[in-house]
Amino acid sequence: MEVIGMTTKKTSGKSASTKAAKPRKRVSRKKKDIQNLVIVESPSKAKTIEKYLGEGYKVVSSKGHICDLGLSGKERMGIDIENNFTPKYKVPKEKQEIVDELKALNDRSEHVILASDPDREGEAIAWHLARELGLDMNDENRVTFHEITKPVVTESITHPHKIDMNLVQSQETRRMLDRIIGFKLSRLLRKKISSKSAGRVQSVALHLIVLREYEIRKFVSEEYWTIEADVKKGRSVFQAALSKYQGSKPKLKNEEETNQLLDSFKGKPFVVSSISKRKSKKAPKLPFTTSTLQQEASKKLGYGAKKTMSVAQKLYEGVNVAGSMTGLISYMRTDSTRLSPLFVNDAEAYIDKTFGSEFKGVAHEKNKANAQDAHEACRVTNIEYTPEYVKPYLSSEEFRLYSLIYARTLASLMADAVYDVTSV
Missing domain, CATH: 3.40.50.140 (Rossmann fold)
Structure with missing residues (x-):
């Protein structure tokens, strides 16, 4: 026992003695294990x-x-x-x-x-x-x-x-806006128009729809006509649009003018004035951001935004691949198209090895001025993990979304597509 103080006390019939004061109570602390x-x-x-x-x-x-x-x-x-x-x-x-x-x-x-x-x-x-x-x-x-x-x-x-x-x-601001708008505005709308609810997102979306409707109603439609011909050369048949007539491009405002022009063609030959050939390049699309991932998943897989993000969350958190838990994609909530230099180096080496150096492109990024760019685009974590390799370890929904992300990641780092364009 620890002695923290000494005192003397006279006791009747006995000699003075020393007695330890009552020790202070210790605070019990749990072991830091x-x-x-x-x-x-x-x-x-x-x-x-x-x-x-x-x-x-x-x-x-x-x-x-x-x-x-x-x-x-x-x-x-x-x-x-x-x-x-x-x-x-x-x-x-x-x-x-x-x-x-x-x-x-x-x-x-x-x-x-x-x-x-x-x-x-x-x-x-x-x-x-x-x-x-x-x-x-x-x-x-x-x-x-x-x-x-x-x-x-x-x-x-x-x-x-x-x-x-x-x-x-x-x-905190967003959450408080949810409450203020949701509680106050929803109550008003239920009372006035029997609406179920309103909120921070629905209110802005409705405002955008109203603005677009105003633009639609202001639009003044103008009638115009075009003329196209089915042309045959040997066994080939293709469609050609009327480009010029008597040296200028005709402006056809109604059916009567169009029919008059067609009648004037009778008995006259079509003339090919020039043929030119050139190469056209098309740059690959940028890697996915949250919004572009949701758009492509909706268009190509039929997934809603909620389902897309739920499946992506599983791919991000980790899947048991060959006995090892592995995150297959980077964080899916992002507005950046940037890719890490380390990943780009690995992906370029993979493209060089798998497809050839002529298919190797460069990393493109196009971030908006107000993009937070806190982290990268949504990409696969390992370019060697092809959809075919990880398919046995994924559900059908996970496989389809992973394939979409893999293809977009790989394509974003490949060379421009080159097309032969012939103009007649």
Whole structure:
């Protein structure tokens, strides 16, 4: 027992003696048996990442958001509008058990790493985790994985940074707009026109449709006619449009004028004034962004946006390929067409080896001025993993979407298509 003080006390009939003062109560602390606790969003991704990181890391999942705006206050929006739009966050009942488990693990951990998805929702999740676990907001404990492959995961874990509060505030603003517009406007619309709901996205979409309708109604249609002839040369038959008549291009405004011109052709030969041949090049399409991936999946596979992103999420988080969990595509929420130089080098070597050097192109990118460019385009993580190779490990939907992404990734790095164009 630790002696923290000495005192004397006279006792009747006995000599003075020393007595130890009552020791202060010690605070019981749990043993720190976890070196690094990594918190991600998805349970399936957690298993893959823990395998890549190995000893010294325990990877667990928050299963998405752990906090949301409560349903308290004026109009139950969870926002104090009069007090500078202050949000009132609450841990939902269904998430309380997860939060309690994470707090218990935090008590046992020397270091906590927040590795939610690399977008503004993921940044907000990291912030909420830091708040609930009592972490220092100035700590560099945030990491992002733009693809779930061993080289990228092990490299990213060595470059932690602070939580990006700009992204957090962006997500917070969007969530509050959801509540303000959704709760206030939906109530009005239900009352006035029996509409089910309105929201941040539907309202803007309706505005764009109305603007387009105004343009349609302002359009003044003008009638015009064209003349085409079916021409035969030997066994070949092709269609030719009337280019010039008596040295100028005719403007045909109605059927009467068109028929008069046709009548004037009778008995007159068609003349080929020139034949020219040239080469025409067509550059490959850029790699996928979120919007172009959704458009192509809708057009070629018949997938809606929600289904496309759900299947892509599985490909990103990891699939068991030949006994090893592997992320097959990079992060699918992006507005950038940039590709990493390391991937480009690997892909160019693959094209050279598989198709020949004449088919090797260059990486193109065309990012808009307001593109965030936080990470790359949506691409496959390993160009050697052809659709045929991974097909046995994928569902039908996963295979079809992976094939689409693989083809677009590969094509974006190949040489321009060359066409023979003959003009008659």
